[in-house]
Amino acid sequence: MLHPQPHDTTQTDTIVELRDVTCGYSGQIALRNVSLRIPRGDFVGLVGPSGAGKTTLLRTILGAVDIYDGEALVDGRKAGQASVGYVPQLEAIDWNFPITVEQVVMLGRAGQGWLPWQSRAARDEAYEVMRRLGIDHLGKRQIRALSGGQQQRTFLGRALFSSPTMLLLDEPTAGVDIKTRDEVLHLLDELNHDGVTIIMTTHEVNAVAAHLPWVVCINGTIIAEGPPGEVYTPEILARTYNAKMTVISHDRMTLVAETPHHIGAHAASRHRTGPRHV
Amino acid sequence: MFEPLEYEFFVRGLIAATVVGALCGLIGVYVVLRKMSYIGHGLSHAIFGGAVVAYVMSLNFYIGASIWGFFSAVLINLTTRQRRFIAADAAIGIITTASFALGVALISRYRTFTRSFDAALFGNILGVDNNDLYAIIGVTVLTFIAIGFMYRRLLFTTFDPEVAPFFGVSTTWIDTMFSLVLAGAIVVSLQVLGATLIAAALVIPPITARLLTDNFSRMMFLSVFIGAACGFTGIYVSYFVDVSSGASIVLVSTAAFMAAMLASVVRDHLATMRGNEALATAPLEPGVTKEVIYD
Numbered sequence: 001m002l003h004p005q006p007h008d009t010t011q012t013d014t015i016v017e018l019r020d021v022t023c024g025y026s027g028q029i030a031l032r033n034v035s036l037r038i039p040r041g042d043f044v045g046l047v048g049p050s051g052a053g054k055t056t057l058l059r060t061i062l063g064a065v066d067i068y069d070g071e072a073l074v075d076g077r078k079a080g081q082a083s084v085g086y087v088p089q090l091e092a093i094d095w096n097f098p099i100t101v102e103q104v105v106m107l108g109r110a111g112q113g114w115l116p117w118q119s120r121a122a123r124d125e126a127y128e129v130m131r132r133l134g135i136d137h138l139g140k141r142q143i144r145a146l147s148g149g150q151q152q153r154t155f156l157g158r159a160l161f162s163s164p165t166m167l168l169l170d171e172p173t174a175g176v177d178i179k180t181r182d183e184v185l186h187l188l189d190e191l192n193h194d195g196v197t198i199i200m201t202t203h204e205v206n207a208v209a210a211h212l213p214w215v216v217c218i219n220g221t222i223i224a225e226g227p228p229g230e231v232y233t234p235e236i237l238a239r240t241y242n243a244k245m246t247v248i249s250h251d252r253m254t255l256v257a258e259t260p261h262h263i264g265a266h267a268a269s270r271h272r273t274g275p276r277h278v
Numbered sequence: 279m280f281e282p283l284e285y286e287f288f289v290r291g292l293i294a295a296t297v298v299g300a301l302c303g304l305i306g307v308y309v310v311l312r313k314m315s316y317i318g319h320g321l322s323h324a325i326f327g328g329a330v331v332a333y334v335m336s337l338n339f340y341i342g343a344s345i346w347g348f349f350s351a352v353l354i355n356l357t358t359r360q361r362r363f364i365a366a367d368a369a370i371g372i373i374t375t376a377s378f379a380l381g382v383a384l385i386s387r388y389r390t391f392t393r394s395f396d397a398a399l400f401g402n403i404l405g406v407d408n409n410d411l412y413a414i415i416g417v418t419v420l421t422f423i424a425i426g427f428m429y430r431r432l433l434f435t436t437f438d439p440e441v442a443p444f445f446g447v448s449t450t451w452i453d454t455m456f457s458l459v460l461a462g463a464i465v466v467s468l469q470v471l472g473a474t475l476i477a478a479a480l481v482i483p484p485i486t487a488r489l490l491t492d493n494f495s496r497m498m499f500l501s502v503f504i505g506a507a508c509g510f511t512g513i514y515v516s517y518f519v520d521v522s523s524g525a526s527i528v529l530v531s532t533a534a535f536m537a538a539m540l541a542s543v544v545r546d547h548l549a550t551m552r553g554n555e556a557l558a559t560a561p562l563e564p565g566v567t568k569e570v571i572y573d
Contacts, residue, residue: 062444086444097311097437098488098497107434111446116429142492162445 015040015166015197016061021070023060029068030056032221038199040166043192045208046201048218049241054201055089057218058168061199062086075165085164087155089171095144101154102139105130108161129160133187149180153187166197173204185211205232209254229254282517291403291470294414295509295527298470301418302479303487303505304425305463307498308456310484311436314366317354318480320374321464322473324350327381329468334384340413340465347461350377355453359439401472401524403513410469417466421459428455433494470509475524482531483508489538504534 016038024030031053038044046054059065060072063080072079085108105126106118113119118126130136133153138146143154152172159167172188173181185207192198202208208215209228217223217231217240224236232254237245246257282288302318309317325347332342350373357369406414425432434442435452442449467476487500512527519526 064444084444086441088438088441092440093438098492098494099433099437100493103433103494104437107430107437108445110430110434110442113430114427116426118430140493144492158445 013040014038015042015075016199017071017073018060019071019073021060021067021072023056023065023067023070023072025056025065027066030065030220031060031218034060034070034222036216036222036225038197040197041192041195042197042199042214043188043212044199045212045215046199046218047203047205047208047215047240048223050203052219052240053221054218055170057216058086058170058199058201061168083162083164085159085162085167087152087159087167087169087172089174090151090155091175093143093151093155095151098142100140100142101135101146101150101157102126102130104143104154105157105161108158126157126161129157133157133160147180148176149183152176152180152184156187160191160196166199167191169198169200171201171203173202173207181207205237205256209256232256282514287404287406288513288517290406290408290411291523292510292513294406294411294470295403295513295523296506297414297418297509298467299479299483299505299507299509299512299527300502301414301421301463301505302467302471302476303483303501303503304421304498305460306480306482306484306505307487307501308432308436309460309480310488312366314354314370315477315481316367316370317351317460318464319474319477320354320370321347321350321460322468322476324374324377325461325464325468326473327377327379327384330381330384334388343465343468344461346377347465348458350374351457351461352454355457359449359453401468401470401475401522403470403523406469410466414466414470417462421463424455424459428452432456471524471527475528478528478531479505479509482528482535486531486535486538489535489542504531508534 014037016036018034018036021034022029022032023034034057036057046057048054056065060067061074061079062084063072063074063078067079074080074084075082106123108126109118109122127136127139130139133156135150135153135157138150138154143151146154156167156169156172167188169188172184176184181204188198188200189211209232213227214225215228215231216225217236219240219242223240224231229249229252232247234245234247237243237247237256248255248257283292306318309315325343328346328350329339329343331346332339335342353373354366354369357364357373358366431442431447431452434445434447435449439449442452464476467479471479483505484497484501486504487497490500491497508531509527512530513523515521515530516523516526
């Protein structure tokens with residue numbers, strides 16, 4: 001378990017402010033009446049079912065959706081104008097693309113300057129970012145030849161190299177094993193302790209409860225926000241996921257458990273009790 | 279060996295084929311990685327339509343064909359990006375065949391051409407005059423400069439087009455510039471290779487380079503070198519074997535591809551064998567069994 005910095009509700013230095021925002025794509029509303037204030041240096045998890053609008057909320061902060069009503073401000077400016085490091089879902093990446101780890105990281109500043117190569121200073125900075133992420137020894141390796149955690153770190157490196165005011169991550173723990181998930185969350189926690197504001201979407205409600213100080217439950221709008229221990233209640237989770245969920249509190253830890261279906265007598269009889277030793 | 283160099287037309291052809299090979303090798307890297315391999319074939323046919331329109335309107339061939347090709351490439355990019363359920367190959371199929379059909383329709387309507395459209399379709403490298411050569415070299419120099427300036431932005435929009443705008447790289451702007459460069463490259467390559475063989479010059483060198491490296495910048499250098507070398511060798515071969523120059527260039531490129539393919543298979547096989555040897559000699563924990571992989 002990490003030791004997340006407590007969410008400071010008295011913090012006046014706001015980095016993200018959404019004021020009653022209704023937004024979507026090509027006339028289709030994806031989020032309604034969203035008001036959210038995120039202080040600088042915070043570490044926030046966005047949870048909710050698929051299609052709830054988690055990615056749309058990230059894209060609102062990036063300035064990449066149509067805002068029909070309200071106002072979205074990032075670092076005091078209109079969303080889309082501030083420097084934000086974005087780590088997308090990695091499912092869409094073409095892993096066979098002939099590109100190395102250092103080339104991906106250096107794309108973080110592709111929009112700056114017109115020379116085909118990076119300056120020596122920028123290159124050193126890229127390697128400093130990679131060293132911080134523990135991937136500097138993989139600089140010349142093609143991205144397919146990396147583990148899930150290393151791939152995630154590479155794209156995190158691209159976002160960090162752009163010198164962002166904050167990091168937005170879209171499901172950074174999707175499709176990775178439990179060790180890699182832990183590795184990624186520890187790394188994000190370290191970055192947060194270094195002062196980086198982080199907002200991430202995830203389906204891992206228990207990981208959010210264990211690692212993050214603040215959680216926002218979304219389902220078409222914001223259902224609730226607060227520390228996981230306060231927000232994870234059966235009532236709020238039912239409204240968020242439209243499903244009954246059991247919440248277990250143990251030793252200051254909050255766990256969300258699935259409510260099991262009744263297994264029929266026939267199916268149950270086919271399963272032996274106790275572990276099977278191989 | 280040096281006998282054909284005594285002929286001026288051969289020297290012009292040799293320079294044209296080498297430069298066009300390098301040009302197509304450069305552009306082809308992006309074409310292949312953007313999964314638009316069919317665009318070389320399609321766009322060269324679309325440009326044929328543009329060439330006919332330019333003739334009918336009494337415009338310069340290069341200007342008319344370039345403008346036509348540019349708008350065709352922009353339309354293909356727009357169709358693919360705006361309507362994601364229309365794949366690039368389908369958009370290319372619709373726009374370029376329509377343009378080609380327009381060219382054919384105009385030819386059948388106005389039957390008094392002086393320019394050889396056979397050359398545009400099948401290439402006529404020995405008919406390359408000084409003006410063609412200047413156009414080829416000029417477009418190639420401009421293309422290398424443009425790609426140099428756009429290098430990092432082009433790489434981003436090719437690798438991760440959805441995310442590039444969040445890092446200050448305009449996908450729309452880069453796509454438009456790339457369409458312009460692509461159209462120019464295909465127009466000047468028409469005379470050398472012809473519409474029917476340009477696709478091969480755009481696709482074979484980068485694919486061959488891809489077999490040899492996992493590094494983008496190395497792939498670009500290799501592709502340009504392979505394209506130029508195949509153009510040069512192809513023209514020489516065509517002189518001694520007495521076959522069509524365009525076909526000769528494509529066949530030499532195919533031979534290079536096959537050699538790279540073979541090298542790649544042998545390299546992977548050796549790597550597997552080395553891996554198995556390491557596995558066979560590695561000390562094992564008690565109770566762990568060995569399994570040698572045969573590929």
